[in-house]
Amino acid sequence: MSVKFLLFLLSIQMAYFLAIACTTGQVRLANGATSNQGRVEICINGVWGTVCDDFWVTNNNARVVCRQLGYSTDGARAFTHAYYGQGTGPIVLDNVVCSGNESNLLACSSYILGTHNCDHSEDVGVSCSSLPASYPFCSSSTCDCSYQSSVNVSTLIATATPNAVGGTAAAKASAIVLAVLLLILIIIISLMSLSLIYYYRTRKAVNNKEPxxxxxxxxxxxxxxxxxxxxxxxxxxxSYDGRQDSLGSASLPLPPIxxxxxxxxxxxxxxxxx
Known part of the structure; x- marks a missing residue:
């Protein structure tokens, strides 16, 4: 097995690992006809999972998902009973209750991560507006919003900052864990590759040794x-008649050859x- 072939296998494994990696709290919509609708899946510790539909009865939960994905919250709809098909993998959230104003799904009330009494026939889904989220136009002190009255900028910043900071901290922690896992994987594969190279070289040297x-x-x-x-x-x-004597072989005549x-x-x- 050549070194180039081992490096090729290593690059494929790294590409696959990076392709499936995700950040804790990240959401996506799967199995929908368009990108703005589908089964809700959320990433926890680098693994995608689904959400159970217990308490998923209002559109407030759907608004949070749509906002997190960058869509407008207008017309957001929530679906239950695996409307967009059953998912695979772990069920990571259950009894999710959102007010509709949260910046991400993990900011809503729910059971402890991974705790549930569901199966994938209860996977939730949402449908979002195809329009992107509209952001208010802000001057130095007030925001002119078409869908609500003007609010003070300091109040808006004060209420939005905790969620943003929490999400950023979680993202950084997940990125660090992901980087460490990737480094460990690279080290393990490198050690295995070096062991294989040493084994085949030793075996070749033994086979080529001449008697x-x-x-x-x-x-x-x-x-x-x-x-x-x-x-x-x-x-x-x-010994002859009590007389001791000795005779060396050198004095004996050898037979003819x-x-x-x-x-x-x-x-x-x-x-x-x-």
């Missing part, structure tokens, strides 16, 4: 005659290994 033999000696029988026999002194101890064996080659191989 080695050393201390190989070739001799003729004539050369071995005195080396292996005549030069090996053996002492024979004999046939001529046809003199030129025969004998090979001794010691310590031959692969």
């Amino acid at each position: 080695v033999c050393d201390d190989r000696r070739s001799s003729t029988l004539k050369e071995l005659e005195y080396e292996d026999v005549a030069n090996s002194e053996v002492v024979f101890n004999m 046939p001529e046809d064996l003199y030129d025969r080659i004998y090979t001794e191989i010691k310590d031959c290994y692969l």
